Amino acid sequence: MGEPARELAGLEYQGDAIRFAHRIHALIPKCPLLENFSHGEVRLLAQFMEVYRAEAGVELIREGDGGDFMMMIIEGRVDVNKRDRWNTPQLIAQVEAGRTLGEMSMIDGEPRFATCVALEPTLVGVLDRENLARIIVEQPLLGAKLLMELVLMLSQRLRATSDRLLDLMDAQSQGSGGLLPEP
Amino acid sequence: MGEPARELAGLEYQGDAIRFAHRIHALIPKCPLLENFSHGEVRLLAQFMEVYRAEAGVELIREGDGGDFMMMIIEGRVDVNKRDRWNTPQLIAQVEAGRTLGEMSMIDGEPRFATCVALEPTLVGVLDRENLARIIVEQPLLGAKLLMELVLMLSQRLRATSDRLLDLMDAQSQGSGGLLPEP
Numbered sequence: 001m002g003e004p005a006r007e008l009a010g011l012e013y014q015g016d017a018i019r020f021a022h023r024i025h026a027l028i029p030k031c032p033l034l035e036n037f038s039h040g041e042v043r044l045l046a047q048f049m050e051v052y053r054a055e056a057g058v059e060l061i062r063e064g065d066g067g068d069f070m071m072m073i074i075e076g077r078v079d080v081n082k083r084d085r086w087n088t089p090q091l092i093a094q095v096e097a098g099r100t101l102g103e104m105s106m107i108d109g110e111p112r113f114a115t116c117v118a119l120e121p122t123l124v125g126v127l128d129r130e131n132l133a134r135i136i137v138e139q140p141l142l143g144a145k146l147l148m149e150l151v152l153m154l155s156q157r158l159r160a161t162s163d164r165l166l167d168l169m170d171a172q173s174q175g176s177g178g179l180l181p182e183p
Numbered sequence: 184m185g186e187p188a189r190e191l192a193g194l195e196y197q198g199d200a201i202r203f204a205h206r207i208h209a210l211i212p213k214c215p216l217l218e219n220f221s222h223g224e225v226r227l228l229a230q231f232m233e234v235y236r237a238e239a240g241v242e243l244i245r246e247g248d249g250g251d252f253m254m255m256i257i258e259g260r261v262d263v264n265k266r267d268r269w270n271t272p273q274l275i276a277q278v279e280a281g282r283t284l285g286e287m288s289m290i291d292g293e294p295r296f297a298t299c300v301a302l303e304p305t306l307v308g309v310l311d312r313e314n315l316a317r318i319i320v321e322q323p324l325l326g327a328k329l330l331m332e333l334v335l336m337l338s339q340r341l342r343a344t345s346d347r348l349l350d351l352m353d354a355q356s357q358g359s360g361g362l363l364p365e366p
Binding site: 082084085092103104107108110113136137140141143144147148150151152154155156157158159161162164165166167168169170172 | 265267268275286287290291293296319320323324326327330331333334335337338339340341342344345347348349350351352353355
């Protein structure tokens with residue numbers, strides 16, 4: 001590839017991810033998305049990703065923005081904030097190397113759900129929708145594996161989030177009155 | 184196929200889904216999973232699915248059970264119930280033809296999240312994990328499309344559920360104290 005697919009404001013382009021394949025492979029134990037990937041598959045995937053570097057304090061993703069890519073944290077630490085009803089950012093998670101960010105927007109094209117800020121110098125691998133589509137056409141089995149892992153990850157998050165929601169609704173004794181958006 | 188892949192207690196095996204392909208195709212406008220499928224793709228998919236019929240009152244899926252298949256409602260209406268902390272079933276949704284049930288367990292193999300009961304005579308198409316795996320190997324592009332739609336569906340449900348959860352947490356002024364299970 002050689003050319004960055006996009007300008008990411010405030011981020012420094014580091015080239016395509018092939019050079020980082022061994023570091024991405026080393027993330028596997030802490031990376032739900034890659035947990036069933038072989039070294040060869042990581043190398044293949046890396047050919048479709050680009051790497052960027054962010055200094056501490058830089059926004060990687062901003063809530064409400066458009067954006068058709070996801071990021072995998074290769075190194076560093078990231079705060080995830082979402083604005084509450086009073087428009088005040090609230091910390092909803094703090095994540096580290098191995099975590100992926102922004103998968104939902106990569107897939108559904110909806111605005112970003114939360115803002116992700118680097119807490120220290122952070123390296124991220126970027127995969128955008130166009131390259132995901134290329135993987136599916138050019139490397140269908142790798143594409144299916146990646147999509148399967150995405151489905152698995154989202155399914156587990158949805159279970160956990162739905163459990164939390166139902167617990168809170170129970171606590172408020174709203175049980176029978178509160179249908180889930182989608183069960 | 185000709186032989187049912189499994190006995191589903193209380194359900195009546197109707198054969199493989201090819202015979203129902205035109206009815207499944209007619210579901211597309213109300214079926215998020217199939218929204219981008221052509222008639223040919225629906226026919227192809229139907230070769231990997233089986234159809235069952237349930238009388239009113241029959242449980243299609245029981246909360247807590249194992250089960251590696253999803254169901255697509257071809258005809259009928261289904262209540263979705265989940266037990267609250269006092270073990271009392273609470274209605275969390277009522278769904279109709281076009282809706283899919285049980286995708287999460289098909290993918291992650293975890294116990295069923297909720298109980299699904301037919302409210303009237305109901306026809307369902309069943310896709311299990313083994314046949315999903317066969318689709319991916321034998322029809323990789325169809326497999327990728329199906330997985331992509333699953334990711335999209337789960338992503339939209341996760342957004343909606345997370346929004347509801349954050350709203351409730353806001354309402355309880357737990358904002359900054361409540362990290363989401365996964366953002």
